[in-house]
Every structure is written in structure tokens, then in C-alpha cells.
Amino acid sequence: MMNFYGVTGTIDTPSALSQPDGQLSTTVSHFAGMTRTTLTFQILPRVEGSFRYIKSADLNFGGFRDYYDRSFDISLRIFNETRYFPAVKIGLQDFIGTGLWSAEYIVATKSFGDRVTVTGGLGWGRLATANDLGSPFGARPASVVGKTGGTANYNQWFRGPAAPFAGVSFRATDKLTLLAEYSSDAYLAETGNIARPTSAILDRKSSLNFGVNYRINSAVDVGAYYMYGSTLGLNVNVSLNPYNPPVRGSSGLAPQPVTLRPGRAQNAAAWEKEWALDGDSNARLLAALHRQLEPQGIIVDSLSASADAVQVRVRTGQYDNGAQMLGRVMRSLTAVMPASVETFRIVPVVNGLAASTVTVRRSDIEALEHSPDGEAQLLAVTGFSAAPGRPGPGAALNSDFFPRFTWSLGPYIRQSYFDPQNPFRIETGARLSAAYEPMPGFVLSGSVTKRAYGNIHTSTRIPSSKLPPVRTSTLYYDRQGDPTLERLTAAYYFQPGTNLYGRVTVGYLERMFGGVSAEVLWRPVGSRLALGGELNYARQRAFDGGFGFRDYDVVTGHVSAYYQMKNGFHAQLDVGQYLAGDVGATLGIDREFRNGWKVGAFATMTDVSASDFGEGSFDKGIRVSIPVAWFLGTPNTYKLGTTLRPITRDGGARLSVEGRLYERVRQYHRPTLEDKWGRVWQ
Amino acid sequence: MGAGLAMNRNMGALGRRSIVLCALALLAGCGSEQQRNGLFEIGRSVTRLVGDAGARSGVLGAENLTATDAQLRRSGRPLIKVTRADLGLGAALSMADNKGSAVIWRSADGNTVTLFNGLLIATRGFGNDLASAKVPSVRAGTGDVLREHYYLGGDEVMRRHAFFCDFRDGGRQALNLLGVTFDTDLVVETCTGDIDSFENRYWFNDQGGILKSVQWASPEIGALVIEYVPRDAGAAPFIQQARGPDGVVVISGSLD
Secondary structure, eight states, X not given: OBOTTSSBBSSSSBOSOOOOTTOEEEEEXXXXXXXXXXXXXXXXXXXXEEEEEEEETTOOBXXXXXXXXXXXXXXXXXXXXXXXXOEEEEEEESSSSOSTTOEEEEEEEEEETTTEEEEEEEEEEGGGSSXXXXXTTOOOOOOOTTSSOOSOOGGGTTOSOEEEEEEEEEEOSSSEEEEEEEOOOOOTTTTTOSSSOOXXXXXXXXXXXEEEEEEOSSXXXXXXXXXXXXXXXXXXXXXXXXXXXXXXXXXXXXOOXXXXXXXXXXXXGGGOOGGXXXXXXXXXXXXXXXXXXXGGTEXXXXXXXXXXXXXXXXXXXXOSXXXXXXXXXXXXXXXXXXXXXXXXXXXXXXXXXXOOEEEEEHHHHHHHTTOTTHHHHHHHTOEEEOOOSSOOTTXXXXXXXXXXEEEEEEEEEEEEEEETTEEEEEEEEEEEEEEEEEETTEEEEEEEEEEEEESXXXXXXXXXXXSOXXXXXXXXXHHHOSSEEEEEEEEEEEOSSTTEEEXXXXXXXXXXXXXXXXXXXXOOTTOSEEEEEEEEXXXXXXTTSSSOEEEEEEEEEEEEEXXXXXXXXXXXXXXXXXXXXXXXXXXXXXXXXXXXXXXXXXXXXXXXXXXXXXXXXXXXXXXXXXXXXXXXXXXXXXXEEEEEOSOOOSTTOOOOOTTOHXXXXXXXXXXXXXXXXXXXXX | OHHHHHHHHHHXXXXXXXXXXXXXXXXXXXXXXXXXXXXXXXXXXXXXXXXXXXXXXXXXXXXXXXXXXXXXXXXXXXEEEEEETTTTEEEEEEEEEEETTEEEEEOTTSXXXXXXXXXXXXXXXSSSOOOEEEOOOOOTXXXXXXXXXXXXXXXXXXXXXXXXXXXXXXXXXXXXXXTEEEEEEEEEEEXXXXXXXXXXXXXXXXXXXXXXXXXXXXXXXXXXXXXXXXXXXXXXXXXXXXXOTTXXXXXXXXXX
16 A cells, blocks of 8 residues: 555555565655655565655745655565564655655554554654654754755664654455554644744644545555545555566467478488579578568568578567567578578677577477477577677678668657656657668668647756756757757667677767767676776757757766676666766666566766755666556567656766667677567467 | 556556547657657557457457358368357467477467367467466376466566366267267366366367367466367368377378
8 A cells, every 4th residue: 555655654654564576656645735746666575665756835945835855765674574573664765855854764564364454663753743752862963954955864864753653454345445544744844833934734633644545456546535634635556567467478469380391201302402502592591581570570681591500680670579589580490491401590680780699409499389388498409699790601681671761750758857847847749760771780860859749948947057067958958959950870880899899879969969979898698797888079069959069078988887687687887977077987776677677776976066066966866667568468669768867967967879789789698588588489 | 757657547448548549649650661669659559459449359369250150161271260268259260380289270360379189288469378388188087187387477487387187078969060060079177276277178079089179278368169160071061180190180180
């Protein structure tokens, strides 16, 4: 059950329960002019993290009529519930925000039967403003709410008065739950009882809250509550769990059957190898394979066959699951290749860059098609090795595909968050994009957008910054750049050596910068570790989104280390010089599920001081990405997602160049393919 | 995650979804064939979904069968009729691949079932599919026989689920197979396992081939009624069958 803070709890206080592992919940709650929107992720079975945006309407606090605040929470369940002992959780609320909502707690919850839970806890900070029991761990240092914020206020944690809170829930039916609680939050600021002036927006007559929660379906529940003896509260929660897709497995077109070769004894002629001497054989086989795969969304870049082996380069714009694509290619190869070809070397290509070589014996494919647990058996006999530097000798290039010109005209959406005047701004319009690929690995591409509707550009919040305005000038681009040339680049992807991948991009790299970007990545196919480096010269573009430039330029670049952990967590550390010329490091941790769901957080510390950085003190944020295929059940590479920064400033900003190597190349390396292998026969 | 949430809400309410999706379809835009990007592709996928929701109710993914039994018998090629027991909607599947014991049957819209000596060992394209299976041989009177099914979980991990099954004699039955009557022996298989319990039924002809069966595929798909379509050849309908090297008779499975 999600409480008004969007974390697991009773009504306005937390409990020691948790959400199912991986659960991603969005909760919107409202009472007494306070609207809280919270995104909560069950990071690990015992760890829950939240990001929250609160609007306190008409609070008249800190010089703002409506006061907006962003906060992060984290909680850890230290004991699981046992037969006699309750679950126990320890939590921090608003622990790196501006501190208006800061609280800490330790809470215990015991369930009785499967319908009743009882919760009792001890709160500090905000959760100890009503009926406290004294200060067990010393006085709480005064905080300066509403200053720069953004640093962990750890000197306050569990300091000052502590007060008890309690809650009880009764699940009356499968859908309906009754809740009651005793809250230890006096809402001092909201009742006009703090030293700094505020307008009272809540009349707190009681410490007791009551309510009902109704579960509409597995994803959505709503609640109605009587809060603090004076006002009505409402709460809506939408929860999705990556482990519970609408459809498990693929519901698209079934794959083609594996084609068996005739017995060598029955049909010796079919096994002869003379075909390989024919100079046109590669082109003929490529055309035949193209006919099989193109309708399934797979493009054959090139093919090179000898009497007993074939190397084929393939790419897809459709399969988010690399193993599923490989399985389809294997099946089609059995239908196309002459009987003497026993070894299939499939080279998946991303952006013209060969990512790896996946080697399978044809006999294994034939033998395992109908085997119980054929996925695991096929994996056991599949080889993963480095991508070859270039297509095999005498390779036929897909002349249906190269040179290739593609274009599209479609909609785009841009979002802007947390402007105090309007915390969610959106813009939509048309995007025309085109790409020309004269040969694999060399791509000329660009896109132009024209706004149709939007209120991002109408913001009047004039940003000020002590650093070069590399990101705070976004508003000027929104205002003056319509239509805008988003990108116009020439990119070349290549392999400088074994296990090495390279990229050079020149042109208008992103909406705000143009220049030159060069990157190199080292990652063996079976490795969980990758190392990379990127060097850019970037010049700030003119606000009008045209071809002009402003007079700010910078050399920016990073060395990066990436590590893919076995449990699905990914860590990335970048060290280098950022867009505003500041020097520092970014650490990002993401949890990626096998189906492609990804939830993560990042933080950047540079040599810019907190006061020069401005509000927020340093750059940080969370990011969420959900594959569309998860909703649809059919293969699709598009992802829905966003990066949420409490505030965008100029420190710790990175160039946003397309085609960064790691995420692309990794999709076809052994650790990721093994995670996806369950769909190889789908 | 604006777009993401909008999407979730739409998953629930079909009515509202249609409106949003039609708007998306208008916005979906156009482009060269290979370009599959962003909202463009969502718009297309979702329009397809809505179209589908109107035209069919997700049986086999196929449209409900409109051909009559007599028309199916006259088709002149090997066919099976597969009906989802829970929905009562069926489709005619034609033979896509024949490797003797294992035969793959494909519906017009590209879903497949794989039968091994007549026993269901895989489905594809339905969603929540039976990935693979190790099935026991059907012999009345045997008990506590192991049956193994493999399913891909929501966590993308392939898992084995074991069932223990008893086979009993269901007696001699006159079976009406798409309008043609056959004398058959019924064998009933009762299975219990960790994720579900189910009952399969098999109607054998006198040569030992399975003419009709009701076989459980997965908790979400439920049971499939699988009927071989007898073929009208002149006056008398016949069943195409062959005996494999293992002595098992496979219906519609010519072993040439």
C-alpha cells in the first residue's frame, strides 16, 4: 500500500512493508493544498528509493506563493517478518533535498493472518513535530530550508526529538482495505507555526487519519481519506512491475521452421561443394537470405560463404531481443545455405559496427529445434567471439540495401519538468529525419523539428548562472529555435582492432552544440568490463537552431569504465572535463532487467563549488526506460523513458552526441545475449 | 516519464485507448519502409492492436474460423482445426513443416503449434507460449508418469515445470470429427504439477493415430482442442497417416 508520500506505508506515515522487487510506482496524492507526486522504485527486495515533487499551494513560504519542493527518500528493511517478530525498516525522507520535508524513522510492522497489519514506529525531524518523547541522540542542528539544498543533510539524521507514530490496516475484501493511523507530523509550516512566515493551509485538529483504499486492478489503486480531523485527502497509485508483463514471451509472428538437409546417403548430389566455386554464389545466397529475413525485420548487410562455412552480417530495427533475432537468422540460414555449409557465423551489426561473432553448428540447430529446454542446450554449443574487422573474403554486399537512404516524418515530444510556474511543460510537433548510408558504418543523418503545440517556450524563468550557460540557456533555444535543426552529422563507425570499437562524429551534434566527437571503446565479447574514452571539441550553437554558432567553445571528454554485474546492475564511471569546462566525475548505477526495463540514478561531482553551481549544489538525477515491446508483446526496439533532474544547471553537463558505443555494442555481447537467450527459439 | 504513464493508463481502458490511439495513428506519419523509429512505430503498433481488438478476440491470434467443416474437408491439403477451449474460437492450421515425428502447423496469421507424434510440445506466437516440452507416451493404465513443460517467465528466465500424470482408458467412443464419424478409443491423462493441474484427452483410431485431442498448453492459453481434418477424396473421407520408425502412427504426417 502506498501512502501519501508514495512510499510503502499506512496513510501519511511509513510502514516496514515493501513492494515486490522491481516495482515501479507513481503516486499522486492531494490534501489541504499539498500535491505530492512520487516515483518509487523497489531497488532491491529490501531497498526502496523515491523521488518526489511536492506543491504546497498558497503556502507563501520563502518568497513563493506556491512552494515547490523536490525530495529523495531511501529506506532499508533490516529485518524480515518472522512468526513472532515484525519486519523492521529504517528510512530517510528528503535526505538530499532542501529539507522542508526531512524526516527519519525506524518502523516495525507485523501482520496477523493475511488481512491485518499493525505498524508502530519512531520518527525524527518532521515525523517528530507532534507529541515527542525527547531527544535520544542529541539536538538537531538547525537547517536552512530553501537555500541551495542538494547536499545530504546527514548531520541532522536521527537527531533532535523523537516521536511515536502508528498505523493499522485491515483488508476487508480483495479490493478494499480500511486504514487508520496516528501521525506524529504536526505540519508546523503548513499550520503557520514556524518562525518564518507562512500562510496556514491546514487546520490540524487531530493526529488521527482514517481512510479506504480500493484496488481497481493489479496496476491501479485509489484511496480516499479523512486527514487530521479537518480535510479530505485523495491518493492515486499506478504500479508496474517489470516481472509482470502483459504477455510473457513474444506474441508476434512465429519463426520459420528449421529446414533439414537431405540425408547424405540418399542425396549425395545435394552435398557437393562445387557451388562454392561459382563467383556469383555469395550474391545469390545473400539475395535468397534477404528474401527470408527482410519480412521479419532483419537486414542482411553482407554474406561470405565457403564450401563449409558462412559469415553473415545482419542488423535489425525491430528486435529488442538480440537472441531472438539471432535465432531467426539461424533458422533462415538452414533454409538457404547449401547442405555442405556446416558452420554459421552470424555477425550482428549496430550502426554499421560489427558487435560480435556468434558461431553455431548447423547440425546443432537441426538437432535441437524440438528438444525440451532447447534454449539452454543451444547456448551450451554456441560460440561467442570478437567481431571480424571486415566482411569475409569476396563478401557480397546487400545491393538492395546499400547505398541506403531512409527518411521519416513523424511526431516528436519534448518535456520540461519542475518549472515552479508550471512543473510539467510539454511540446509536440513534427520531426523530419533522414539518413544516408553509402556503405556500412558511414552514416550521414539529420533531423529538423517544427513545433505544433507547446508551452515550454512560454516559460519566463530567466536562468542565471555563474558558469558558462551551457545548459541553462535551453530556454533561449526553445524560444528562438523553431523550426530547429536538431542534428546534422556525418558519423563513421569502425573497428580499430580486436575488441576495439571506434566512432567519429562531425557536425551539428545536438540542439545546443556542434563540433567533432571521437570515441573509442574496448570490450571483449565475453567481458563484463569495458573501458572507453571520448574526446570532443564543441562550440555552442546559435539560439535560432540554424547553422550559426555563438562564441563559446570547449574541449570536453571523458575516460569511462563500465561494469555489467551478474545481478543486472550496471555501473558507469566517467572522469573528465565537462561542457562548462569543469573537471570531475560522474557515477551512474542502473538496474537493467532482462526484458530491457532500466531504472537508474546518476550524480556528477566537479570542481564547481556548490554555491557557483547554484540550486541543487551538483548535477544528479534518475532515469527510467521501459521498452515498448514489454507493453505490446511483439518485438520492437523503441523505449519509453526519461531522465529526471531535480534541476538542470551548467555544472557537470555532458555533450549529448548520438551513437555512443557502449550500449549499442553491449547488446550483442555474451553477458547480455545470455540474459536474453530464453527467446532464441521464439 | 510522461509518455510511459500515458501508455499505462491506456492499457486499462479500451475506450479511452482507442481515442488516444487513433490520434496517434493520425500522428504516426510516414517514411521510407525501413525507418522504424519512435512514436512512429508506437502509433503503428497500437493502431494494429486496436484494429485487432475489434476484428478478433485473440484466439490463436487468428480470426474465428468462418469456413464450414465440409469446406475444410475439401481443402485438399493437410489441415488441423485448433480451438481454444476457454474461448470456443478456432482456426484451421496448415502444415508448415514435417520432420516425421514432429510436425509444425501454422495459422493464417502466423502462429504455430508443434505436435510430436500428435502430442503438443510447443506453441509460438500466442504469447505465454509453451516453449518446449518432454511428453510421455500415451498408454492407458500407466501412472505417475513425468511430463515436463518449459515456460519463459516474466523475468525472461526459462523454467522447467514438472507434472505427474496418470493415463486411464476412457472407453470406446464414436467420434464425430468435422462431420465424419470414426470409431475411437479414448485415453484420458490427468496431470498435477506445481503451477497447475489439467486433464488431456486423446481419441485414437484403430491404427493407433490420434484423431482428436484436448491438450493443455499453458496457464494463460489453457487447453487447445486439436482435430485432424479428414479429407474428402471422392466419396469416402480418409485420414492421411503414416507409421514412423518408432512404430507410432502420425496423422497427416507422410514420412516420405
